[in-house]
Amino acid sequence: MTKQLYLKPRSAAEAAALLAEHRRAVIIGGGAYVRLGSRRIDVAVDLYDAGLDYVRRTPNGLELGAMATFRMLETAPELQDYADGILVRCVERIVGVQVRNITTVGGTLFGRYGFSNLITALLALDAEVALHHAGRMPLGDFLATKPDSCDLLTAVFLPDQVWRASWQDMTRTVNDYAVLNVAAARCGDQARVVVGARPGRGVRCPEAEAALLAGDADGAAEVAASTLEFGNDVRAGGDYRRELCRTLVARATAEVLA
Ligand SMILES: Cc1cc2nc3c(=O)[nH]c(=O)nc-3n(C[C@H](O)[C@H](O)[C@H](O)COP(=O)(O)OP(=O)(O)OC[C@H]3O[C@@H](n4cnc5c(N)ncnc54)[C@H](O)[C@@H]3O)c2cc1C
Known part of the structure; x- marks a missing residue:
């Protein structure tokens, strides 16, 4: 008998511990693309409850949690004027609200999709990403590396600059x-x-x-x-x-x- 596990950690640290324990686990962000695939998933680590769904101001700029959805980017007061609102512009017409309510920053960046609007916009704003194991690095450096499916993208940082x-x-x-x-x-x-x-x-x-x-x-x-x-x-x-x-x-x- 094959047992399938669907795990919902309550924090990024708990998610990272589960990924270390289950080396072949698949991370679920919004799940919009994972569910389209046909691969068999024995262990899923769903980040929905991990506390990563936020857009917030920090002393050094702005921080987007990996589970911030496109809809959150579109409506966050912090992003309406930042860089003339291009993070709002780049997602606001993607499909419909239902899809934008589930697709996440982390899933998009980790997927490294060629068509990605968000990647193009974030590269223009000198965004940095934080990974649980690999640490913080410029988005461009992250995109140039081979994806490590055991690491967890936790946040994106935007500098306090008036673009x-x-x-x-x-x-x-x-x-x-x-x-x-x-x-x-x-x-x-x-x-x-x-x-x-x-x-x-x-x-x-x-x-x-x-x-x-x-x-x-x-x-x-x-x-x-x-x-x-x-x-x-x-x-x-x-x-x-x-x-x-x-x-x-x-x-x-x-x-x-x-
Ligand atoms: C119908 C449809 C139309 C779309 N149209 C557009 C478009 O026009 N333009 C555009 O830019 N985008 C578009 N998107 C793509 C969307 O922007 C997302 O890139 C895509 O849905 C993946 O995001 P997700 O949160 O659902 O990720 P998931 O499907 O959950 O995950 C995608 C991959 O990333 C991994 N992953 C997820 N979160 C993390 C994390 N925090 N850390 C590490 N790995 C992680 C997963 O294991 C998986 O390999 C569209 C999506 C859909 C469903």
């Missing part, structure tokens, strides 16, 4: 994944231009960031389109994405410079 920022994306229909998404941000002598859903995951474009710092929106658009890699999938071809990149980066950087 001018812009969010741009294009979908074929209202409910579809983005054909391309773009986030641009500027704070003093720092600029960020991130392009995602290429269909690969969001990446920064340092050449476009230099153009943004120089106040050249058209230059940023041109250099992003010519240096980044774009590919084909069922939504669009690489050439179309390159043209779209030119348009969306021009809009995003012009908005930041306005």
